[in-house]
Amino acid sequence: MGARVSRRWLLNGALLAMFAAPQLLTSPASAAPANTPTAVTIAGDGMTQPITVPAADKPELFNAVLGQVSWLKGKGQSSSPKPDKLGPKYTVTVLVGDAAKQTYDLYPLATGGPRAFRPAKQPDKKLKTTAAWFYGRLTMSETLRAAGVPLPEQPETLHGGGVGGGDRVFDDDTLNPGRDIDKLLTDLRQMLLLNGAVVVIITLGLAGIALLVRRRTR
Structure with missing residues (x-):
């Protein structure tokens, strides 16, 4: 009698583990790391309100916008350009849930090619960094425009990855x-x-x- 009860408990335990395993594997806690960005916002010149691009609803556009700022690390690539050569500024903020974690200033129409600025002061107080300037990606202008930023179409934009100009790599005199x-x-x-x-x-x-x-x- 005792052997039958033990076998029944073992069988019930095995069945319970089989049903519980899929739920544990697909639980929200294990689906994604806690610090994974969930959305980006864009605000700047000529915009009445910020644009929000959620990762869940618009994954391709979200990855494209995030790709403009996710690599802005290190000491920077360029010196501070002249303010009158920068053009309109657009601030991209990276969100994790409802919390703003990182912020960057993008200048897609800067003379000689787009520029990006990483402020030393970040929304996440735990993030310690320094102010730095970078040459923007070639696709900055068109990516922001695809997200809804009021920018003119740039048919001469050099599409492709990497770092360099945004709408023009060189100015008219150079070309x-x-x-x-x-x-x-x-x-x-x-x-x-x-x-x-x-x-x-x-x-x-x-x-x-x-x-x-x-x-x-x-």
């Missing part, structure tokens, strides 16, 4: 082919004149040496 050709011709002309002068000087020097040698050998 002026006519000016570059004129400068090239001017430099070439100066080089030819310089080389010609050097040849004349060398020729005169050789002639003088030959004349001197000829006089001494007579």
